[in-house]
Amino acid sequence: GSPGGRTIINTTLQLILNIVDFGMSIDEAVAARRIHHQWLPDRIRIEADGTSPAAIQRLEEMGHTVQMGGQQGSANSIGVDPRTGEIVGAPDPRSPDSGARAGRR
Structure with missing residues (x-):
């Protein structure tokens, strides 16, 4: 846990x-x-260190709102x-x- x-x-x-x-x-x-996603708020939160810009772009192209950090x-x-x-x-x-x-x- x-x-x-x-x-x-x-x-x-x-x-x-x-x-x-x-x-x-x-x-x-x-x-x-x-990473974390839940129903509300409707966004994907990703820990910032080392996340590929291409991966973020692909998620956004799929219609996801991406929040970095934390x-x-x-x-x-x-x-x-x-x-x-x-x-x-x-x-x-x-x-x-x-x-x-x-x-x-």
């Missing part, structure tokens, strides 16, 4: 998709840029490395107070 009210579900789902569908490590998944959630996470069985912590770089440690299960 992650704090963030209306963005909790999107943040959590994006972490899972980044790991399962895109093959990211838990560290990469937690650090990846996040951050979404603080998804400090843990996972188990399937190769080693090591429990791995992934602090969210969006949070200045986050930290993690690894261990064995």
